[in-house]
Amino acid sequence: EFALFSNPWRRTRGDWNPLRSGHGTSMAQRILDFLQADPHTFGDDARLWTYPELASWVSVLKSKGLLQRGAKTRIAEQKKDTGLTSTSELLDLFEREAFLELAGLHITEYADANEGQRAVLRWWYDRLLDARKRIADFPVKIVERSGVKELQEEPRCYVGSVHSFKGAEADVTVIFPDVSPAGWREWRARGTARDGVVRLFYVALTRCRDTMIVCDPAGQGVNLMECMN
Known part of the structure; x- marks a missing residue:
């Protein structure tokens, strides 16, 4: 099974827009x-x-x-x-x-x-x-x-990074709390260096209008939820 998805905020990312990317005729x-x-x-x-x-x-x-x-x-x-x-x-x-x-x-x-x-x-x-x-x-x-x-029709399922969804909203938001290696280094540094990671997760948590689902990490990287504990 497969579902239609897109990211109209990042049209140049073909992997997020398999039907319509920002490069020429789709x-x-x-x-x-x-x-x-x-x-x-x-x-x-x-x-x-x-x-x-x-x-x-x-x-x-x-x-x-x-x-x-x-x-x-x-x-x-x-x-x-x-x-x-x-x-x-x-x-x-x-x-x-x-x-x-x-x-x-x-x-x-x-x-x-x-x-x-x-x-x-x-x-x-x-x-x-x-x-x-x-x-x-x-x-x-x-x-x-x-x-x-x-x-x-424009797909109604949107896929992308937290950064790509700044300013966007959805009725239901599904979050995979993976942290990049750079984000993990910021978190480990403690102090004000953590602020960027905190702000990023705040953006993720405030994208939903109604329901938020936090899943296990999609990859093998660091789980931000474990960092918060």
Whole structure:
């Protein structure tokens, strides 16, 4: 099992934002852009892509067996064109067999829409650049499990360090009271050197509106709760 989580206060941390990081177009957005043309996903609202949407999902795919020579460059040059592409334009960009295979998946009737959506998404995933597959695994699993709705919404479970949550609040706060080696040295020094650790734990304790849960340490480091005893 896995749960959706994020840290909107630290978008640059990809490990805290597996669906949307602060670096360029997220893989979740690329998937949404690709599925825009899929009737199994968007029903009557499905349509052909704009050039920005096309550039979004094509840029992470292998060209061999998929695109005509120079197609990625031509698509990138049209990124400011927000009008819809046409079938004839797409046939000029894609290898005919690959494009018709995708079009066939779009119009194939399946036992349920989710099955059709998974087949279309598998077409895209199988053509991903090898270096991009690991990044795509998580959002692909989300779609396969729950559809695209969860990719479109902000997760309501937030993960991060105490520092990253300064100024934030939550109804329920779960704290793992691990102390970094530097924090442990400050605590051992006693006197005013401890103040930073005390302030940090104060921040942790005051993030919750309703319920606070203090767990055992997540790692093998020092337990701040034991330090306080």
